[in-house]
Amino acid sequence: MATCGRKTANLVLGLGFKIPSICVDTHVHRISNRLGWIRTRTPEQSEESLKIFFPKLYWIELNTILVTFGQNICLPVSPKCSRCAVLKFCKRIKVGISR
Structure with missing residues (x-):
């Protein structure tokens, strides 16, 4: 798509046309690396x-899934690790202080 970026294009392809694509925003990028x-x-x-x-x-x-998780549990600063359902699988990469 010429008038939008890669993230938006992938979101439209996936949600709009059901064409398999991965839309990577800040949450997806951060959480995938953190885990x-x-x-x-x-x-x-x-x-x-x-x-x-x-x-x-x-x-x-x-x-x-990851945007919702990133907005509510796996926050960029001070993530809510004590409330995280996947904590035992998390490598906690670049996590300093957590709640």
Whole structure:
């Protein structure tokens, strides 16, 4: 799509047209690295790494799940680790202080 960025284009492809794509925003990038699924520096690198990590079946819903999780539990600063359902699987990469 010529008039929008990669993130928006992938969101439209996935949610609008059901074409498997991974929409990587700040939450998806941060959480995927924090959990230790991938080790990337940019959203573009995260998208490519997540395509390898997850089967296509999960690509479309990944953004919605991780954005909600990132807004409510896995916050950028002082995440609510004590309320996290996946804490025992989390590598807590770059987590300083948590609640």
